[in-house]
Amino acid sequence: VRNLIDTTSLTADDITQILDVARSFDEVNSRSIKKVPALRGRTIVNLFLEPSTRTRSSFELAEKRLSADALNMGGSTSSVVKGESLADTIQTIDAMNVDMFICRAKFAGTPHLITENTDARVINAGDGKHQHPTQAMLDLYTIREHFGHLDGLKVAIVGDLLHSRVCGSLVPALKTMGAEVTLVGPPTFQVVDPAYYGVEQTSSLDEVIEEMDVVYMLRVQLERMGGAAIPSRREYNRLYGLDLARHARMKEGAIVCHPGPMNRGMEIMPEVADAPNSKILNQVNAGVCTRMAAMYLLLGGDDNDVA
Numbered sequence: 001v002r003n004l005i006d007t008t009s010l011t012a013d014d015i016t017q018i019l020d021v022a023r024s025f026d027e028v029n030s031r032s033i034k035k036v037p038a039l040r041g042r043t044i045v046n047l048f049l050e051p052s053t054r055t056r057s058s059f060e061l062a063e064k065r066l067s068a069d070a071l072n073m074g075g076s077t078s079s080v081v082k083g084e085s086l087a088d089t090i091q092t093i094d095a096m097n098v099d100m101f102i103c104r105a106k107f108a109g110t111p112h113l114i115t116e117n118t119d120a121r122v123i124n125a126g127d128g129k130h131q132h133p134t135q136a137m138l139d140l141y142t143i144r145e146h147f148g149h150l151d152g153l154k155v156a157i158v159g160d161l162l163h164s165r166v167c168g169s170l171v172p173a174l175k176t177m178g179a180e181v182t183l184v185g186p187p188t189f190q191v192v193d194p195a196y197y198g199v200e201q202t203s204s205l206d207e208v209i210e211e212m213d214v215v216y217m218l219r220v221q222l223e224r225m226g227g228a229a230i231p232s233r234r235e236y237n238r239l240y241g242l243d244l245a246r247h248a249r250m251k252e253g254a255i256v257c258h259p260g261p262m263n264r265g266m267e268i269m270p271e272v273a274d275a276p277n278s279k280i281l282n283q284v285n286a287g288v289c290t291r292m293a294a295m296y297l298l299l300g301g302d303d304n305d306v307a
């Protein structure tokens with residue numbers, strides 16, 4: 001694998017290797033001195049053209065812990081605001097001999113465009129409604145840490161499926177690892193063709209919640225609605241949210257996930273987000289070691305060589 005743009009091209013062996021290397025880095029992260037020299041001398045560009053808290057900070061921390069040099073660029077502080085094209089921007093930075101671009105972008109396809117303008121490696125840190133592959137890796141890592149395996153698990157992905165790059169990357173990765181996925185969403189937020197993913201789709205969380213090992217709630221992406229009429233927070237929560245009553249019906253040992261940021265009181269009630277079986281902060285924690293693993297492997301690391 002040269003770049004990490006989407007999860008559909010990853011095999012089960014590729015994903016297992018990322019998760020296993022992440023496990024080794026997780027042990028490094030739990031030490032008092034968390035840093036390893038694995039990427040010393042490598043330069044990584046963090047190009048964040050859309051806001052981010054979790055992804056950006058965990059990539060930056062992962063780079064520091066791998067001893068890489070980081071260059072942080074945002075859309076509003078680069079010459080993109082003067083009209084420079086993205087291709088020219090990438091070629092300009094590429095001319096300074098960087099090793100990797102991490103890209104968060106509003107438009108689907110931007111990370112792919114970057115690959116056409118550099119020989120450096122590229123990781124998609126979330127592009128529009130398309131994909132967010134390192135989010136999928138940290139989600140799989142979190143779920144595998146809890147259950148010890150991924151195959152055979154029943155996973156419901158619930159909510160605003162239509163606008164979700166998390167759904168776009170997590171569903172193929174779960175399927176590749178042998179999990180059974182059900183999409184659950186309001187009719188106006190459902191994916192057009194669930195058969196494309198090879199999964200079932202329903203509008204009723206109540207019908208499926210008792211069978212699920214993982215209930216993965218998605219954020220309602222208000223910023224991508226384009227002014228469309230949507231239900232109020234309370235109405236959405238009543239019809240489609242993970243409230244206390246639905247949470248109480250989850251089977252023993254089942255877990256709750258959410259990629260963040262959350263709309264508390266809309267897709268998820270605060271008491272559920274903070275419940276003992278909520279893995280939301282475990283997901284955040286796993287963001288560092290899984291991103292360390294992805295960068296390390298793409299830059300030529302050997303998984304026998306993790307310090």
Ligand code: CP
Pocket residue numbers: 051052053054055056126132135259260261
């Ligand atoms: N989950 C996620 O991608 O969060 P951020 O937008 O804060 O990076």
